[in-house]
Amino acid sequence: MSAPSLPPTLARNPRLGRWLRFRRDGIVEVHSGKVEIGQGILTALAQIAADELDVDPSQVRMVPACTARSPEEGVTSGSLSIQHSGMALRQVCCEARAIYLAAAARALGVDATTLLVRGGRFDAGGGRSTSYADLADDALLDRDATGAGTPKAPEAHERVGTPAMRLDLPDKVMGRPRFVQDLLPPGMLHGRVLRPPSPGARLESLDESKARALPGVVAVVRDGSFVGVVAEREEVALTALGHLRGAARWHESETLPDETRLAEWLRAQPHETTPVASRASASATPPPAKTLKATFTRPFIAHASVAPSCALARWEGERVHVWSHTQGIFNLRADLAIAFALPPEAIVVEHREGAGCYGHNGADDVALDAALLARAVPGRPVRVLWSREDELAWAPFGPAMAVDIAVDLDAAGEVLLWRADVWSNGHSSRPGRAATPTLLAATHRAEPAPPIVAINMPLATGGGSDRNATPGYDLPGLEIANHRVLAMPLRTSALRALGAFANVFAIESMVDDISHVRGEDPVGWRLRHTADPRGRAVIEAVAARAPWALWKAREGFGRGFGYARYKGNGAYCAVAVEVELTHRVRVTRLAIAADVGLAVNPDGVANQLEGGAIQAVSWTLKEAVRFDRTRVTSDRWESYPILRFSEVPAVEAIVLQQREAPSMGAGEAAMGPTAAAIANAVFDAVGVRVRDLPLTAERIAAAS
């Protein structure tokens, strides 16, 4: 008999003590390699640990991830944290509980099976008991997980599956320091970086004298086209930055594509083509009676987090400590090690929370900025904060995409063959995966890292632009290909849902066109092509809600539906919306249902679904990175507007709890179905099919 298999991140980090530590004061430290990015993961992991250990949630302390001691769990991305860290922690806690139970039995001189475990105490009855705290001894967990033991059955869960209050919110609501931006260690200096004016810019000359002469300026750092300043006070750093900006001469060049012709640009670039899916019809296929062909596009989209990216760094000799809101502490460490030609052990990356993170944003880049500036002032911590302009113009973008779809229909309008070609830059340029650093400043230094070309992760691990390129419906024939564009004038990387946003928008728009050709109810078409009962359940759940079921046709209004199973193997999600068309498009009501398997924190899942849907409304109606041939021009909130309070629809989020099913991520499932539902509602309202995002009144007029 083979050894029981361990969850993958536990197999990579089998030492139990790396995950869990019992303290004498009754606190249980939980060390996850996953990080809080505003999604509530720490709370869900604490629920899992509390249930499995039989401790009170108030005893659980989630320790910020740190390369010096946390388990290596890769990147907090892809809606995988519960699957990875949650399952690893569950097994760790299960084994740790057994170890402590045995120790308690020995200490009390009783049989372990007679002990009642509750609130962190082992009770033998008759007033005799001990506890994790009494028995706390790091040596007990200084051993590898074996895979032995069976985690609790769903019916034994008290916390898991029940709404829990977020552990991080009290600090944030009471205004206590919590974010990386709030760190204020003694002796801290303030750093600012002068970013180039455009992606193709090179620094020709810089007169640093005026900045250096400013009282309180400690260092001006220049390394090729990388320029930064360190000052005793933040406002002095800002003033010095202004002086540097005025004294810098740049050589700029036209490196950017025509923003009005992105689909043509994508198709004209060198690219790498890979098959995504191919399925021939089982029966002899009649010649198509009709072929529906269309191209769908999305523009470059910005993360547009409300906080500018931030990091701290402090050098001691040839060692550096970095505080960062990165999604991957070990990945960042790997790139910093290359950038400074240091062994990874010389670098500690410690996580601190930043503002909402929706993918690979500027967090890693600013960490290199901070390390470069702090090197000029050994022994002193330097805090670097990006500007709003840096954030909107220099953080990686979600790539522009074009999706060409052609669907062969038979005489009855039934699908014979679904073909799709996806055109896009790669969706990942995360650090830690290449031989050279992908961090922004590395490409600006005197000895620059070579320009990177974003990749797509293999489809088996989630894919990139090909994510959800294959329709999840039961269709006879499929031919799906992905074309990764190899020219990358704008830096692209992972943004929430990756390719699934554009692919699901395209597929679900096409599905409505097919239903329309057949004169069939679009929900009926989706149900007719979905055998999976869990998929059917979310479709039916949303179809029963107000925006769809109670909807009354009236002038200027429309309703629309969208559905997808995220990644083809993740959360099932359906969305229905009502839109109102005036001089602009407004989503008035939205219902979303999802089946994420076991929802550890159902309120957290609902919050993620609603938040995802609202962000998707914003992407769909308003957002596009703007640029001329030289510069990114949408570097302020005025030029990159996002959805505001008056534009936010009423949202009903429904979580279909599945206690017996494995948990799946909730953070990204809403994006594609929401975009599609909006486009379909616009079609319903005015009979106009808009295939290019953002979906504005001008685009509707142009398509009419």
Next chain:
Amino acid sequence: MIELDVNGTLRTTPASPDTPLVYVLRNDFGLAATRVGCGAEQCGACVVLVDGAPKYACTLRAADAAGKHVSTVEGLVRDGEPHALQRAFLEEQAAQCGYCVSGMLMRAAALLESNPSPDDAAVRAALEPQLCRCGSHNRIVRAVLRAAAAMKAR
């Protein structure tokens, strides 16, 4: 030295008069709740109350706040008791990342001061200048309405 009244306590800063108030609050006074978002009055993360009116601390000169009452989130807690708005934000779990929360709280506090019984539309109108990227808007509106009801019941 500039002397400032923040949450009823007089404090001094060596900052130059032109220094935006937000940096004085955060770096000199250790009051981290007032957050930097855009530096251009466009997102509301830095909103504080100056003599009761919402102001952007990212552009307000420190010298211009002298002689006035500056209120921040840290000042919402009275005698260790959270403000009704803070309770309501927790009860509604009205945040995801939480970075925008401080500005929301201060803008909402000003609203409830002038309008103790706002409806949904009034709350949305008041919060219109505040940006939230995570999509917590509806929970935030519910939290403000809940706080209003709680304050009236008292």
